[in-house]
Amino acid sequence: MSRPIPIIDGHNDTLTRVFQEDGGGVPGFLNGNEQGHLDLPRAVLGGFAAGFFAVYIHAEDVNTGSSSSRGDDGSWTSSPPPIDYAWAARETRRLFDCLDELLEVAAGTVQLCRTVEELNASLSGGPLGIILHIEGCEMISPNLCELDGFYEQGLRSLGPVWSRPNAFGTGIRFGWPSSNDIGPGLSREGKDLVRACNERGIMVDLSHLNLAGFHDVASITTKPLVATHCGAHALCASARNLDDSQLRLIADTNGIVGCNFFTGDLRGDGRFETDMPLSRMAEHLEHMVDVMGDTHIALGSDFDGAAMCDELSDVSKLPVLIDLLRSRGWGEPALERMCHHNWIRVLTETWQAS
Secondary structure, eight states, X not given: OOOOOOEEEXXXXXXXXXXXXXSOHHHHHHXXXXXXXXXXXXXXXXXXXXXXXXXXXXXXXXXXXSSTTBOTTSOBSSOXXXXXXXXXXXXXXXXXXXXXXXXXXXXXXXXXXXXXXXXXXXXXXXXEEEEEEEESOTTSOTTOTTHHHHHHTTEEEEESOOSSOOSSOOBOOOXXXXXXXXXXXXXXXXXXXXXXXXXXXXXXXXXXXXXXXXXXXHHHOSSOOEEEEEOXXXXXXXXXXXXXXXXXXXXXXXXXXXXXXXXXXXXXXXOOOSXXXXXXXXXXXXXXXXXXXXXXXEEEOOBTTSOOOGGGXXXXXXXXXXXXXXXXXXXXXXXXXXXXXXXXXXXXXXXXXX
């Protein structure tokens, strides 16, 4: 494998995994934890310089919606039910405290990236960069009273919904074959949330948002449109994927799509199995390039939140993907744009307060 190109990854669920029971905690992340996809030693091997680390809140009863509402292919046949604000707020505080512990113990090795300058330092061989992201805003009240406090704690990105409804909008179920054209758009509070994020310089992530909500964000935001971890619906009819009209709209705003690594969103048969050839992911990336151009694509792994293919089983294997793309004719400028330059361009604009 060639020397890794520094990568900014659009999405992972590593904080949630590491700081759950038996997840390894701070020592596991810093020293290596074979249970998951991402830790510091393997990130260094893979050229993972920085990424969007999600605060994602499981249902209080982790079994809720996990069996009776799943189809034979493992996908949900209906949206998971809403979760309670009090539970989400309590779990968010716990995860923020755990992140503070990690940053204190690993000072000089891991850093919280609040600015593009800090992100560039991570790309230049500095500490691994954590961009703090919230996936599903159940811990934010409809009046948004928590948002400023979260921003002060380092929040720079959020997705209004995960794949369940909340006060701000409608999340799309995991379904195949399926469309994301389901349910109403953003609520009044959801539209206020988008405006408030623009005002503060917080990125709004379109991943998991339904089609009506997608277009609501597009009509409101003053920033480039971003979907951190999605595939191409033209190649896999997953509800989580974007159709070509959505891809073109994102490109028209000078935005970006991080290609998801999740086999269920890439294979094309609705299965979650890991025996998918890595070339299938290359096909999704190349379709996005055909539709959007290579200035609007990135990587959005969903490490520690989804099934990865065997050839890309953890973060250390990222150079395998890069070398595959080289073998398919990708030049170094295009690879560098995908790996980090496109993210830097978008975040330079997005993180400026309006």
